Amino acid sequence: MTKIKIYHNPRCSKSRQTLQLLQDNNITPEIILYLESPPTKTELRDLLKKLGISARDLLRTSEQAYKEAGFYDASLTEQQLLQAMITEPKLIQRPIVVAGDKAVLGRPPENALELIK
Helix, strand or coil: CCCEEEECCCCCHHHHHHHHHHHHCCCCCEEECCCCCCCCHHHHHHHHHHHCCCHHHHECCCCHHHHHCCCCCCCCCHHHHHHHHHHCHHHECCCEEEECCEEEECCCHHHHHHHHC
């Protein structure tokens, strides 16, 4: 079976629920604490490709840092948004579950089931 990874924030209820859902399905994922070890720009690009979304779609728009830094500005480039997520990893939507060349956002947690069936 393909190794499952979860970009996890233990303080986030959706992230905890998604991890529990994986464990309930007898999956022990590799846990990446992305706030402590932010992904590189290359890793972020790879995640976006697997998710099939843009950098803007991966931003947590409810975060104070998003509003304070003006990341809502539509003229910001993909590169600028990627750099923002590296600098402020709490801006990254969570959790992200990865299996091989596919990934899903665990919002809702049940999205992770798509990768394990």
